Amino acid sequence: MIRHIVLTKFKPETTEETISGIYSGLSDLADRLSGAQDFKGGRSESPEQIERGYMHGFVIDFDDWAALRNYADNPEHQTLGGQLVANAVGGIEGILVLDLDV
Numbered sequence: 001m002i003r004h005i006v007l008t009k010f011k012p013e014t015t016e017e018t019i020s021g022i023y024s025g026l027s028d029l030a031d032r033l034s035g036a037q038d039f040k041g042g043r044s045e046s047p048e049q050i051e052r053g054y055m056h057g058f059v060i061d062f063d064d065w066a067a068l069r070n071y072a073d074n075p076e077h078q079t080l081g082g083q084l085v086a087n088a089v090g091g092i093e094g095i096l097v098l099d100l101d102v
Contacts, residue, residue: 002062003102004071006084007054009094014087016043019056022087025080030060033074035067053089054096068099 010019027039041058044051062068071077088094 001102002065002068003100004062004068005061005096005098005100006059007057007096008084009089010052010056010087011089011094019043021070022080022083023058024065025076026060027073029076029080030071033067033071035063037061053094054084075090095096 021039023039027041030036030039037060038061042056044055044057045096060071062071085091
């Protein structure tokens, strides 16, 4: 299984409503795609408070690398990813992506 982890440093003017809308779209997409499941996302509530500005994140599990590729190539994902980039501090510089084979 591949765990897709995305952390975002959103611009201060980006509303929680906007973030929630993006995450809702990603969750809906994961629900519809074969091989994708278990979207979880939101704002950090860490008692450690060492997010370094990456206050929001999400994870999606994929059956395999092919399922992750199918998600990455999906036009709806690309649109939602574009919204993440547009709302992140410094564009793509405000986004971290980790894919772990778990």
